[in-house]
Amino acid sequence: MKEVDRLVRDALDNFVVTPPAHLAEDISKRMVWYNFWHFRIFGSLKLIVPLMVSIIVVSSSVFFILPGTEQKNKTAVSAVSVKEVVKPANVNASSQDETTISIKTLPDDDNQVSSQSPASIARTVNPVGPEAVNSSVVKVINDGKELEEFPRENAVALSETTPVAADQVIDPTIPGDIAMIQEVKSTEQMFSSSNKENLLPERISAIKLLLLPQQNDNRNNQAIVSCLRPPVNMTVNPLFGVHFSFSQAFANLSDGQGVLASKPGFPSGSLSAGIDYHISRFFIESGLQYSYFQTKENGNRLLYNPQIVIHQQLAGQQQVITSHSEWHNTYVEDSVLHLVNSVLVTHYDTSLVNVYIPVASTEYDTIIHRSWKSNISIVEIPVAAGYKYSEGNTEFSVKGGVLFGIISGSQGYTYDKISETGLVHFNEMYSTREIQYSYFISASIDRSLTEHWSVELSPFWRGSINGLRSNEGLPSLRYNAWGISLGIKYQLYFWSRQPYK
Amino acid sequence: MSDQEIIEGCLNGRKKAQDELYRVYSGRLFVVCLRYAGNRPDAEDVLQEGFIRIFKKFDTFSREKNTALYPWIRRIMVNTVLNYLRDNKKYRFSCEINENNDLLTAEAEEDSIEDLFDDIAPEEILTVISELPEGYRTVFNLFAFEEYKHNEIARILDISVNTSKTQLMKARKAIISKIKMKVSSVEETKQIIR
Numbered sequence: 001m002k003e004v005d006r007l008v009r010d011a012l013d014n015f016v017v018t019p020p021a022h023l024a025e026d027i028s029k030r031m032v033w034y035n036f037w038h039f040r041i042f043g044s045l046k047l048i049v050p051l052m053v054s055i056i057v058v059s060s061s062v063f064f065i066l067p068g069t070e071q072k073n074k075t076a077v078s079a080v081s082v083k084e085v086v087k088p089a090n091v092n093a094s095s096q097d098e099t100t101i102s103i104k105t106l107p108d109d110d111n112q113v114s115s116q117s118p119a120s121i122a123r124t125v126n127p128v129g130p131e132a133v134n135s136s137v138v139k140v141i142n143d144g145k146e147l148e149e150f151p152r153e154n155a156v157a158l159s160e161t162t163p164v165a166a167d168q169v170i171d172p173t174i175p176g177d178i179a180m181i182q183e184v185k186s187t188e189q190m191f192s193s194s195n196k197e198n199l200l201p202e203r204i205s206a207i208k209l210l211l212l213p214q215q216n217d218n219r220n221n222q223a224i225v226s227c228l229r230p231p232v233n234m235t236v237n238p239l240f241g242v243h244f245s246f247s248q249a250f251a252n253l254s255d256g257q258g259v260l261a262s263k264p265g266f267p268s269g270s271l272s273a274g275i276d277y278h279i280s281r282f283f284i285e286s287g288l289q290y291s292y293f294q295t296k297e298n299g300n301r302l303l304y305n306p307q308i309v310i311h312q313q314l315a316g317q318q319q320v321i322t323s324h325s326e327w328h329n330t331y332v333e334d335s336v337l338h339l340v341n342s343v344l345v346t347h348y349d350t351s352l353v354n355v356y357i358p359v360a361s362t363e364y365d366t367i368i369h370r371s372w373k374s375n376i377s378i379v380e381i382p383v384a385a386g387y388k389y390s391e392g393n394t395e396f397s398v399k400g401g402v403l404f405g406i407i408s409g410s411q412g413y414t415y416d417k418i419s420e421t422g423l424v425h426f427n428e429m430y431s432t433r434e435i436q437y438s439y440f441i442s443a444s445i446d447r448s449l450t451e452h453w454s455v456e457l458s459p460f461w462r463g464s465i466n467g468l469r470s471n472e473g474l475p476s477l478r479y480n481a482w483g484i485s486l487g488i489k490y491q492l493y494f495w496s497r498q499p500y501k
Numbered sequence: 502m503s504d505q506e507i508i509e510g511c512l513n514g515r516k517k518a519q520d521e522l523y524r525v526y527s528g529r530l531f532v533v534c535l536r537y538a539g540n541r542p543d544a545e546d547v548l549q550e551g552f553i554r555i556f557k558k559f560d561t562f563s564r565e566k567n568t569a570l571y572p573w574i575r576r577i578m579v580n581t582v583l584n585y586l587r588d589n590k591k592y593r594f595s596c597e598i599n600e601n602n603d604l605l606t607a608e609a610e611e612d613s614i615e616d617l618f619d620d621i622a623p624e625e626i627l628t629v630i631s632e633l634p635e636g637y638r639t640v641f642n643l644f645a646f647e648e649y650k651h652n653e654i655a656r657i658l659d660i661s662v663n664t665s666k667t668q669l670m671k672a673r674k675a676i677i678s679k680i681k682m683k684v685s686s687v688e689e690t691k692q693i694i695r
Contacts, residue, residue: 023548031519
């Protein structure tokens with residue numbers, strides 16, 4: 001008998017039966033999405049996440065390690081009080097741990113001072129190095145001659161008085177730099193009318209005033225004045241915003257059974273908080289946002305779907321035919337509810353077969369109410385990149401990116417049905433909570449109202465990458481939307497060197 | 502495309518390599534599915550699920566040293582079909598067998614079995630296997646093709662060792678019986694033609 005095993009095995013081991021062609025296509029379709037997410041997106045994330053972490057770590061390191069950055073932080077926190085901190089120094093200090101500030105082009109007479117441009121005067125003060133932070137005494141030397149010395153706390157303030165590097169080109173078209181030049185002008189006046197040795201600390205003090213906010217400060221200047229100052233031209237700005245969207249939303253039934261069209265979902269909108277990181281006019285942005293969308297379609301077109309059920313009792317040679325009508329899953333298209341599943345064949349064991357024979361459905365107007373509803377809430381983390389351009393208090397930007405989020409929603413329909421007891425209201429809603437991946441692009445106009453508050457108008461398009469699957473046989477919903485969002489935004493300036501323009 | 506190229510491609514999620522893997526092995530694996538599932542629709546479902554699992558779990562293949570590709574994917578396919586049968590409660594370890602056809606004695610079988618298999622095509626043998634009751638079929642496949650021992654089969658199918666032995670014995674008898682019937686009908690057809 002054991003020979004049977006071998007004979008069967010030999011006969012079938014290399015025997016081949018070609019599977020139907022559609023199987024390969026089905027597998028291929030399923031693997032397209034799997035490959036996309038697991039090899040492309042997640043593969044990319046493996047690259048992107050370390051890259052982002054590296055950028056943050058390097059940026060932070062640069063911020064804390066480069067000369068004077070720590071002092072800038074301290075000063076920036078209380079920028080307005082800086083003026084009080086800096087005083088002419090007449091403090092005796094020990095000579096150890098001394099730091100030297102070299103003033104290379106100190107003018108010899110009043111005429112020379114007045115002939116110099118404010119910008120060049122500003123450049124005459126070299127940045128205070130990290131030694132200023134660690135030393136107890138700072139000496140000011142002009143051409144090798146010691147002029148003054150300061151206690152360390154004044155040196156801390158001095159570090160803030162050097163907004164331009166020795167080799168930095170001052171662009172008078174940038175508002176922040178204009179403010180600085182104005183302050184240097186006032187320094188010239190003091191300098192030209194006094195004994196330079198006595199007034200030198202005051203002169204430096206005056207240069208320090210460059211960092212103070214102007215009286216008619218706008219948002220960009222505020223960015224220079226009141227935030228922490230990194231050593232390179234970039235900004236990191238937390239954003240808190242509330243946006244209300246007027247949007248046309250629509251959903252695709254992903255299994256190809258039709259398209260659900262809907263009216264603009266109102267009210268729909270989003271709350272968001274995030275942070276953006278600027279380098280020049282380019283920025284990357286991330287955060288957290290909550291969005292809510294609603295779609296609803298009402299109608300009084302009734303779809304009646306009569307069916308015949310045949311109960312066949314094979315063993316007993318008994319056949320019973322009864323008529324049966326039933327509502328089935330439907331979708332809305334052109335304001336008409338359409339049938340999705342009309343045929344149901346159920347096998348119970350092998351002895352009893354219930355066969356549902358479909359009969360053509362009928363549509364007719366009725367007073368019976370039906371509606372399709374879809375409520376969707378999405379909590380998302382957007383990761384976007386974009387480009388900004390400012391003109392006065394108005395900022396124009398375009399951005400695009402991906403959204404990773406959790407979508408929770410309900411979809412289904414409510415309807416009235418005539419029963420023996422009268423009109424009965426049914427509410428068949430199916431809820432779900434799933435991971436949602438989307439992409440979006442938007443353009444926006446942002447008008448600043450105050451230093452921190454602004455309004456934003458933004459046309460947008462967002463598309464769902466994966467569908468919202470439904471329970472109990474409802475087709476998968478792929479949520480897309482376009483529209484215009486109107487928002488109000490509160491923006492902090494957290495870490496900024498030079499405002500984007 | 503060589504097996505090594507298919508492996509590397511599948512590890513990198515390349516569709517071309519996945520298509521090639523399917524093209525090369527789907528025919529043999531479909532036979533495996535037919536042997537276990539017993540009908541074509543179920544076998545098609547299992548084949549699809551099995552290939553999805555193979556592609557998704559391909560990274561585990563690279564971690565298994567000294568494993569050839571086909572045995573590995575066949576093992577996944579067999580596991581898939583067993584899960585499928587288990588989930589769909591397809592195991593039925595029936596005891597009945599058509600006694601009218603169970604006329605063969607052990608001695609007679611030993612002499613004629615090999616001759617019987619000479620006269621029958623592989624697709625007919627596959628049909629015979631497919632027509633076996635689920636319990637017979639599953640145990641026979643695991644024992645004859647996957648070369649599991651009875652205690653392993655008992656553990657996999659959550660049955661007793663004795664049940665496994667009984668099902669195997671009855672499966673063998675049923676196979677011989679059905680093959681003999683098919684051969685007989687072929688012989689009768691040939692005689693009628695003559």
